[in-house]
Amino acid sequence: MAQQLPTTQVRPHPTSEDLWWRTAVVYQVYVRSFADGNGDGIGDLAGLRARLAYLADLGVDALWINPWYPSPQVDAGYDVTDYRDIEPAYGTLTEAETLIQEAHAAGLRVILDIVPNHTSSEHEWFRAALAGDARARSRYIFRAGRGDSGDLPPNDWRSQFGGPAWTRVSDADGAPGAWYLHLFAPDQPDLNWENDEVREEFEDILRFWFDRGVDGFRIDVAHGLSKTPGLPDAGVRERTALDTAPHPAWDHDDVHEIYRAWRKIADSYEPPRVFVAESWAPSSDRLALYLRPDELHMAFQFDFLQAPFHAEHMRAVADEAMAAVTGVEAPSTWVLSNHDVARHVTRYARSQPEHIVDRVWEQQRWALEGADLELGLRRARAALMLVLALPGSAYLYQGEELGLPEVEDIPAVLRQDPLFEQSGRTILGRDGCRVPLPWSGSSPPYGFSPGGTIAEPWLPQPTNWGPLAASAQSKDPASTLNLYRQCLRVRRHLLESPFSWVDSPQGTLALRRGGVECWLNTSDAPVNLPAGQVLVRSTSADDHNLLRPNSAAWVFTP
Ligand code: NOJ
Numbered sequence: 001m002a003q004q005l006p007t008t009q010v011r012p013h014p015t016s017e018d019l020w021w022r023t024a025v026v027y028q029v030y031v032r033s034f035a036d037g038n039g040d041g042i043g044d045l046a047g048l049r050a051r052l053a054y055l056a057d058l059g060v061d062a063l064w065i066n067p068w069y070p071s072p073q074v075d076a077g078y079d080v081t082d083y084r085d086i087e088p089a090y091g092t093l094t095e096a097e098t099l100i101q102e103a104h105a106a107g108l109r110v111i112l113d114i115v116p117n118h119t120s121s122e123h124e125w126f127r128a129a130l131a132g133d134a135r136a137r138s139r140y141i142f143r144a145g146r147g148d149s150g151d152l153p154p155n156d157w158r159s160q161f162g163g164p165a166w167t168r169v170s171d172a173d174g175a176p177g178a179w180y181l182h183l184f185a186p187d188q189p190d191l192n193w194e195n196d197e198v199r200e201e202f203e204d205i206l207r208f209w210f211d212r213g214v215d216g217f218r219i220d221v222a223h224g225l226s227k228t229p230g231l232p233d234a235g236v237r238e239r240t241a242l243d244t245a246p247h248p249a250w251d252h253d254d255v256h257e258i259y260r261a262w263r264k265i266a267d268s269y270e271p272p273r274v275f276v277a278e279s280w281a282p283s284s285d286r287l288a289l290y291l292r293p294d295e296l297h298m299a300f301q302f303d304f305l306q307a308p309f310h311a312e313h314m315r316a317v318a319d320e321a322m323a324a325v326t327g328v329e330a331p332s333t334w335v336l337s338n339h340d341v342a343r344h345v346t347r348y349a350r351s352q353p354e355h356i357v358d359r360v361w362e363q364q365r366w367a368l369e370g371a372d373l374e375l376g377l378r379r380a381r382a383a384l385m386l387v388l389a390l391p392g393s394a395y396l397y398q399g400e401e402l403g404l405p406e407v408e409d410i411p412a413v414l415r416q417d418p419l420f421e422q423s424g425r426t427i428l429g430r431d432g433c434r435v436p437l438p439w440s441g442s443s444p445p446y447g448f449s450p451g452g453t454i455a456e457p458w459l460p461q462p463t464n465w466g467p468l469a470a471s472a473q474s475k476d477p478a479s480t481l482n483l484y485r486q487c488l489r490v491r492r493h494l495l496e497s498p499f500s501w502v503d504s505p506q507g508t509l510a511l512r513r514g515g516v517e518c519w520l521n522t523s524d525a526p527v528n529l530p531a532g533q534v535l536v537r538s539t540s541a542d543d544h545n546l547l548r549p550n551s552a553a554w555v556f557t558p
């Protein structure tokens with residue numbers, strides 16, 4: 001149980017308001033699955049507005065809201081038709097403006113999600129391109145096909161969702177014409193970032209939302225905008241979606257110019273706005289390039305997300321990540337789950353490998369090895385305590401504060417992720433981490449939709465989630481929800497303290513920040529904690545100075 005941290009040892013809260021992001025805990029809101037205000041089974045802005053108090057009470061600093069723009073929803077909103085409006089199923093622009101104000105009033109900053117690599121194929125620009133408008137075509141990446149009749153794709157790049165990254169279109173007379181590039185679904189044509197109109201358009205979109213008080217943007221596939229000139233063959237095996245091997249479509253040096261221009265725009269606001277990159281760069285050093293002082297503020301540290309639950313592995317990844325950002329004076333940005341990967345309760349619920357856990361590998365073993373979700377949750381709670389003790393910012397994915405597992409058994413007919421069909425059903429996809437949240441009650445929809453709602457949640461919720469519902473956990477001091485609340489409160493006292501590793505036995509790691517040590521035990525034997533006052537532990541057992549397997553503790557050691 002937490003006790004009061006002796007205040008004499010505590011240094012004050014962050015130095016400057018403008019640097020809030022360096023230590024922020026940001027809560028990812030996947031709107032579709034957060035809370036449904038109008039009873040159509042789809043989360044929306046009304047639902048989110050009604051739960052802002054819950055988020056403020058949880059103790060996070062900011063929200064990252066997944067794309068909320070009008071979209072055919074082929075890829076759950078990552079296929080945008082209008083970057084300056086709100087998806088009608090979610091609400092209206094006026095409601096979004098109100099939400100931003102209400103979030104600010106509740107002490108929560110708001111980060112939106114910008115999707116600059118591609119638009120929806122329904123976007124007016126792409127429609128004009130298909131209609132043969134040459135100027136519109138030059139905003140996308142159209143090329144002639146290879147082979148005598150041009151019926152082979154222009155190069156060998158593969159879509160992240162499976163199949164070729166090119167689709168052929170017809171000319172005005174109906175004859176087969178050029179091909180366009182789509183690194184994701186065919187409904188997500190890639191934009192041409194060598195085109196000035198594209199650059200100007202996105203700079204204007206940034207201003208549109210910054211003018212409405214938005215505090216920053218998460219940049220979707222930030223490493224994808226600039227392609228290697230000439231679009232050479234990759235000559236590599238088919239990439240898995242999260243692969244980071246060097247590839248001519250990804251992480252090209254020219255991309256940094258785009259972010260230098262964006263940074264100037266962000267800095268022209270008072271207070272300055274911020275960016276966080278989703279960049280699957282091939283190494284921590286390449287990732288750090290996005291974080292140079294005149295570029296982006298944060299970038300998700302995905303090597304850490306993919307680390308197995310092994311203290312040595314986690315420490316090595318954290319070390320490398322922190323070393324890489326030191327040179328550019330950026331913080332590390334820790335994350336355990338998001339809407340693209342299996343929830344970490346489930347990733348930790350099976351034996352832990354010696355290698356990274358990528359999405360495809362993780363899903364393939366579900367059929368081979370049973371999940372021990374109790375163990376997975378125990379480890380997830382411990383991992384959280386490491387993440388929140390490390391220096392830098394941290395992102396939480398909605399539902400992880402409830403200890404939600406991945407839903408592995410969504411029936412094929414109900415799966416929505418384009419990855420499922422486009423991979424020929426060889427990859428289950430990401431629906432299992434996107435299931436609507438349980439808020440209250442003992443059966444679906446668990447308060448996700450208002451009482452009396454007939455429409456079912458857009459993805460089915462398991463029937464055994466009652467004990468995981470927020471209202472049930474709120475009352476239980478030992479719940480995962482209350483562990484998150486407690487950790488987020490105590491974390492505020494650690495933020496300004498310097499960091500160092502502490503020697504610890506094999507299978508464990510320990511770090512020190514100010515007067516507090518964070519210990520994590522991933523081995524199968526208990527270890528002794530240092531003498532001191534245990535402030536928080538991931539297990540509720542009263543173990544005095546013992547740290548059991550698969551658990552963590554924060555100990556005040558003056
Ligand atoms: C990354 C997003 O997180 C993912 O959900 C989406 O499918 C791709 N980018 C394409 O926009």
Ligand code: CA
Nearest residue numbers: 036038042044
């Ligand atoms: Ca709704």
